[in-house]
Amino acid sequence: xxxxxxxxxxxxxxxxxxxxxxxxxxxxxxxxxxxxxxxxxxxxxxxxxxxxxxxxxxxxxxxxxxxxxxxxxxxxxxxxxxxxxxxxxxxxxxxxxxxxxxxxxxxxxxxxxxxxxxxxxxxxxxxxxxxxxxxxxxxxxxxxxxxxxxxxxxxxxxxxxxxxxxxxxxxxxxxxxxxxxxxxxxxxxxxxxxxxxxxxxxxxxxxxxxxxxxxxxxxxxxxxxxxxxxxxxxxxxxxxxxxxxxxxxxxxxxxxxxxxxxxxxxxxxxxxxxxxxxxxxxxxxxxxxxxxxxxxxxxxxxxxxxxxxxxxxxxxxxxxxxxxxxxxxxxxxxxxxxxxxxxxxxxxxxxxxxxxxxxxxxxxxxxxxxxxxxxxxx
Amino acid sequence: xxxxxxxxxxxxxxxxxxxxxxxxxxxxxxxxxxxxxxxxxxxxxxxxxxxxxxxxxxxxxxxxxxxxxxxxxxxxxxxxxxxxxxxxxxxxxxxxxxxxxxxxxxxxxxxxxxxxxxxxxxxxxxx
Numbered sequence: 001x002x003x004x005x006x007x008x009x010x011x012x013x014x015x016x017x018x019x020x021x022x023x024x025x026x027x028x029x030x031x032x033x034x035x036x037x038x039x040x041x042x043x044x045x046x047x048x049x050x051x052x053x054x055x056x057x058x059x060x061x062x063x064x065x066x067x068x069x070x071x072x073x074x075x076x077x078x079x080x081x082x083x084x085x086x087x088x089x090x091x092x093x094x095x096x097x098x099x100x101x102x103x104x105x106x107x108x109x110x111x112x113x114x115x116x117x118x119x120x121x122x123x124x125x126x127x128x129x130x131x132x133x134x135x136x137x138x139x140x141x142x143x144x145x146x147x148x149x150x151x152x153x154x155x156x157x158x159x160x161x162x163x164x165x166x167x168x169x170x171x172x173x174x175x176x177x178x179x180x181x182x183x184x185x186x187x188x189x190x191x192x193x194x195x196x197x198x199x200x201x202x203x204x205x206x207x208x209x210x211x212x213x214x215x216x217x218x219x220x221x222x223x224x225x226x227x228x229x230x231x232x233x234x235x236x237x238x239x240x241x242x243x244x245x246x247x248x249x250x251x252x253x254x255x256x257x258x259x260x261x262x263x264x265x266x267x268x269x270x271x272x273x274x275x276x277x278x279x280x281x282x283x284x285x286x287x288x289x290x291x292x293x294x295x296x297x298x299x300x301x302x303x304x305x306x307x308x309x310x311x312x313x314x315x316x317x318x319x320x321x322x323x324x325x326x327x328x329x330x331x332x333x334x335x336x337x338x339x340x341x342x343x344x345x346x347x348x349x350x351x352x353x354x355x356x357x358x359x360x361x362x363x364x365x366x367x368x369x370x371x372x373x374x375x376x377x378x
Numbered sequence: 379x380x381x382x383x384x385x386x387x388x389x390x391x392x393x394x395x396x397x398x399x400x401x402x403x404x405x406x407x408x409x410x411x412x413x414x415x416x417x418x419x420x421x422x423x424x425x426x427x428x429x430x431x432x433x434x435x436x437x438x439x440x441x442x443x444x445x446x447x448x449x450x451x452x453x454x455x456x457x458x459x460x461x462x463x464x465x466x467x468x469x470x471x472x473x474x475x476x477x478x479x480x481x482x483x484x485x486x487x488x489x490x491x492x493x494x495x496x497x498x499x500x501x502x503x504x505x
Contacts, residue, residue, distance in 0.1 A: 070466045170463035172430050173480060174439020174446045174455050176382070 025255025045186030129344030158314030189319025238275025244360030272311025389445030426451030
């Protein structure tokens with residue numbers, strides 16, 4: 001009887017916007033142990049190597065086939081290598097990792113499944129379209145914060161050619177892309193998440209190459225809900241995802257009872273040139289002025305001369321920008337607080353042909369630079 | 379939009395202009411019109427298939443749009459491209475089954491319309 005009452009009280013208090021247990025507000029989780037991001041790794045294809053992130057990527061492959069027999073095998077290998085690199089950087093052997101949360105864009109997420117086969121880590125496959133990175137980080141952080149995993153890896157991948165042949169046309173077909181279309185990133189990113197309260201020692205069997213406490217922390221996660229605004233055009237996914245991004249960001253800020261300037265950077269996954277202004281406008285309509293702090297990963301992967309339409313898309317869009325660039329900014333204190341919001345468009349070839357809408361989803365993860373918590377007296 | 383219209387015009391015109399040259403060549407060589415037409419189509423189809431195999435035709439299509447898709451070389455591209463793509467899934471269930479994923483509707487509806495057109499002609503003019 002008493003347990004039931006307690007549960008009801010917790011639920012009611014949560015809804016009122018106060019903090020009870022791990023939940024804040026309506027839809028945000030606060031990680032009391034503040035799991036660390038021990039390391040990240042990012043790998044990319046030739047076009048990604050030619051882009052602004054080029055020299056920041058851990059590996060740039062000169063051939064998007066990676067010498068494999070199919071693009072799917074290449075994508076699988078990229079994910080494997082990203083995970084192995086990240087584990088190595090964190091001073092872990094792959095066998096030390098308790099949990100791999102991974103996803104991609106392929107049917108039945110075969111790239112992740114077959115990568116996990118090779119890696120031999122307990123595998124939680126997820127599908128969030130291009131929102132997979134923050135979905136994976138959120139789940140991994142929950143596992144680590146709750147003590148269910150000591151060391152977890154969140155990893156995602158995407159590949160331009162596997163996406164083209166699955167969602168659109170055979171790659172040698174002569175077609176013109178409309179300017180609102182985006183370019184799926186060929187690459188993979190992995191994030192190693194370890195317990196927040198163990199003095200910086202990842203407890204692995206390798207040698208950690210870094211300062212003990214100089215690692216960013218994950219503070220909150222706000223999982224998004226599916227938002228459908230009736231967009232049907234599969235060549236304009238930015239418009240389909242923008243409402244979901246705005247919804248999650250708005251909810252996250254309301255739950256924490258802070259304004260946009262609480263963060264140094266609010267970074268969406270792949271809204272790109274079309275979707276980003278829409279998301280910012282939707283937030284402005286709710287009185288949230290994000291113009292000073294909001295940017296999009298899809299605009300940071302390629303140079304305009306690379307002719308990628310509205311920008312980059314794919315799970316690897318947010319993975320490459322976060323793992324190769326923004327994580328470093330956090331680590332080195334150039335960014336104090338980050339809200340990473342990967343965005344996904346939930347469609348399949350079948351649903352598009354049947355005339356269905358394209359709903360969007362976005363998950364937000366809040367992170368802070370090492371030592372930031374101490375400075376702000378928390 | 380205007381740019382695409384112009385490039386499509388140039389590309390389509392160039393391909394069909396080339397077709398005309400080939401047709402004239404065959405006529406000069408003594409083929410009658412019907413035979414020459416067939417031979418010309420075969421040459422253009424071969425060119426489209428070859429350029430698709432070399433990975434060049436899709437780049438032409440990006441620039442030319444319908445100017446590259448509409449001529450019969452585009453039709454060849456629409457069959458060779460999936461054949462190349464699905465080679466990895468085997469000769470029967472890959473290439474065999476999926477070769478016509480793009481060209482299929484063209485064939486189906488082309489045949490349907492021709493039957494309808496023939497029916498209309500028959501109705502109007504008799505056997």
